[in-house]
Amino acid sequence: MHTNLFTGRDLALDVYSSNHPISIVTFEARNKHLDALKPGAFGPGFGKGRFAPQGFNEFIIRRSRNHWYQTSEMLAVAEIVNRVAAGTKVITYGGNMGGFAAINFSPLLRASAFIALSPLYDIQQGNEAGDTRWDGEGRLLDFQYNFIRAGECRKSQGYAFFCADGPDAIHAELIRRETGATLVPVPFGGHPCSFYLNDTYKLKPLVSEIASGSFDLDRFYAVLDQRTLDTHYPYERASILQERSGNIGEATRQARIAVSKNDGLKRLQVRLGNLLLKEGDLDGAEMAFKRAIGMRPVDPVAHIRLSYVYAARRNFDDAVAEMERAILMDPIRAEYHVRLGEWLVRKGDLVAAERAMMRAIELKPDAVVAPVRLKAIRLKMGALSILGRLRRN
Template sequence: MTTILFENDNLSLHSVPLDQSEQVVVTFSPRLGAPRPGPAHPNAGFGQEFFRKSGISVFHVVAKWNHWWQLDEMEEVLQAIRDRRGTRALWTYGASMGGAGALMFADRLDAAGAIAMSPQASVDLSRADFEPRWMADRRRIKTFDDRWLDTGLSTPTWLFYDPTHAEDDQHARMIAATAADIHRVPVLFCSHSSMRMLLECGMLSDTIRSVLAGKFDRDAFLRSVRSHRSASSVALTGAARILSSRGSHQRAAALSGKSVALLEAQWHAGQKLDVATATLTLHIHTANLVRARKVEEAAALLAKLRDTPLVAGDFSQQLLQLALLSNNSVELIRLIEQRLTTGNIAGLSFEILMSAINGNRLPPDQILKFHMRNGAKILAADTTGRYAQAIAAKNLDVATTAPQPDAASQAYRIEGDALLTKDNVAFLVGGNHSVLQYVTGKLAPTPTSLATFAGNLAERASIAHGQGIPYLHVIFPDKQSVMTEAFPIRPVHRLGDAYLAPLDAELRPYVLYPADRLRDEQRPPFLPLDTHMTDHGSLAVLRMMLSATGIEADESLTRVERRIVKPRRWPGDLGVKFTPRLFQDGVVLDPDWPVTAFRSPGGFNDGLVDILISPEAAHDRIVLLFGDSFFRMMLQHLSMVFTRVICLRTRFLHPEMVTLIRPDVIYTGNAERYLSNVAADSEAQAFALYPHLRAATDLAMPPEFLAAWRAVTAPRSVYSQRFLHRYTLPRPA
């Protein structure tokens, strides 16, 4: 019989005592998909039925929202358990958020052992700056108290997790660093679902019983996992995700297809499916089919998701992707019109419609009928003008609102690659990236380029977080994406928006596209005759970068802002394109802190190296940048934040340089116009080969640069320590 010992709006404590039990287990509930307000259900305890059948007394700590146990009343709950536990050996147990609770309170309950499935050491960004998940939860938590990480964990701990899952592996490392007696048990390919995978393998109950009985055999467990994981949809999906991140899309689609087949077999057998697991599996399989271009399989999955879905849920975006891939124009139009009945289409739905029209996936007669039924509503809502352009390009003799230059801003001239407004503000409109064609919507990024960007991002995040390194990609907006009102041609299409719209939600936290936020800056973010930002604009972006990666340096950034005072007059990279040359006046950063800079020789872009050493920076850490001139414009800003700043001019992330330099933070970035066609990181040559591949004749490096380059690429060497001691001024006492 269940007795509720404690309950408020945050959590409840349930007791299920069994007289013959020689042990007592305290369980902590996992993270909730949605809050559960109101009175607690007596059977809401985590693992309640399992422990009843096993004859084990149990206390269940049940959360009503995702507070991660950061509550003042936790001591009252723990005391209620202490008062009733008796002399029996006590264990703590939980998964994910529940696993965090099992570890957090094990010592305070004088536990004999703790079992944690895919737990977190902390969700406090000041401790776990690598953790992008659960941001909404963090905003509700007022303060974090994770002192157990500092005092150490003395309770013997069994930790089950997937070491190939970047964030979970980093949490495991943090836990292992504070635990005196820890048994780390890998559950490969489970991603963040170790408990679900063991359940699917038929191993969960026996595993928990063997740990509690002191009979757990790690080697036998691993053998059993290997022999049973082919029967786990979680394992198959996890393996598929790894393959996809490595570019093996065909194999990934095959594995995720097997995972779906397992779920279908269970469904047909009348078994109840876990909604979250099934939904994630179907989402991932859809993405894999799209990446692998599996047309026939896409058509089959489309029919199943539409007619007989395995679980209830919103699969509208997956259905749209599958309809586009399988060239099912009738279904595509039906789905678009279905979404229009509940509101305007936006995001991925709109992008798919544009791909279908511009990519000739819809016959002209279908486009005409669709436009006659829905065109007015879409035109009224589409502020970008892209739909109007797409319809106008089909020559259907129907009314559109095709983009025209803003009548109030027609006074401009174009010389070569540059446009100059009547207010003497210049914009880049030509060059190798066909800027004006993309800005006006006459060109759009290909699906391949969009997928490549997402693939690069996923792989980069995996590389960084696999080593516990915070990571962020920055899309530096083109000037017209921020100064839209000053640009005389309407509407303005932004490549950054096109790439963000189809991006998976799990990848969004790894991208910063600050176009809208820069509009709100008090100081002008862009120079009038340059494609680059002002030093105040670079500072604003740097603040956003640091915030996104959990790095605090407010005092240093204030010092940077106070030093943007040096007057300068120069033409800028756009001013030189006009005849006669045009000049701009501005203020630039004039550092008053000691910083030593080294730059590689050569007049080329790719392969250029900048190294800055700055002893008074806020953080004695290494930041590694892979990007273009926008990063180079903020190097001095960064030198007030990091003692070692290393910038590599390249469009790719080069893993070999991460291995050599061993950075503490990684940023990749590109100017927005470079998104016109994204190349896969797998196409990158070794970074050191850039000058050789360009047939450079003078490859000799100045001794000063060579010394710095040698030091930062072997940071653990004796030479590096001596070099840094020589160039780094002592910190103030």
């Protein structure tokens, strides 16, 4: 039975109750389309509908902004959860920002265990992890409810899953220092690692097993070993490493294998297109970028890369058109306007190129490239003007 238990400015709380002895409390991850201070629309909730069909009571904490749950409304929500979930075994669950919250608020929610995917220890400026990925939000927010950092989660138990190859490993070690977490490094996935876990072990059985006390770490790793080769992750990483070593042919081969394992993932198509462009296979690159655009038409990256294909063919009409599409999707990136200006110069439209460079300078006044390009354009315009007058005379 679904009930909305709370709706405030920052948080909303829903429950799907089935009178089960186990309650799963889920926290939403960070959403790059939301602001840290200004509320937007509430999301559907992390893992919505994943656990209630299995019989568990499913509490869904939804957020309207990227506040990292540093809001007094969290205290009111916790009080409601504690009252409604009284007498049940509580498990907290979330990823990224939600992973931080799953650990951070586990004592407040009287949780028996937390399940955190790619959790963060701290994101404030100058944080102990040395992580600057969320510096903007870390400067804006007052982390008055960082109970992990305050040492108030020492007795909290649970599992922290994270990609071993990246900065999340530093956060994980700090979390282990301040909690009773069992760290579970996984070989792939980056941040967040939830997609990798769902593509291999699957998240529903993972959470269900931990909640019911039947999770076995050795079996978990055995399943990962068995299933990972059927996913794109190892081939994508191999492609990246080969490209860094300058082995473009092998990088392309690995990228093709990755695409064959998951042909619906945009970033794999973009990676393959970039490698084919480096190899000079313009037809193959064009096809890869167009597939990426078909998967996500509103993403500017593939349009930009496709413009490079057209520019390599000296088809500057289409190169300009693709850059203009990218700018419509993300109009405040100065470097996009610089690239548009360069294509316009090659096309021969110096007036439009001048406008593009002036817009780039307006967006990023301290940039170096745009003023140099603008000066060159104006010199060329002046030279052409003089030449025109000489011809008329």
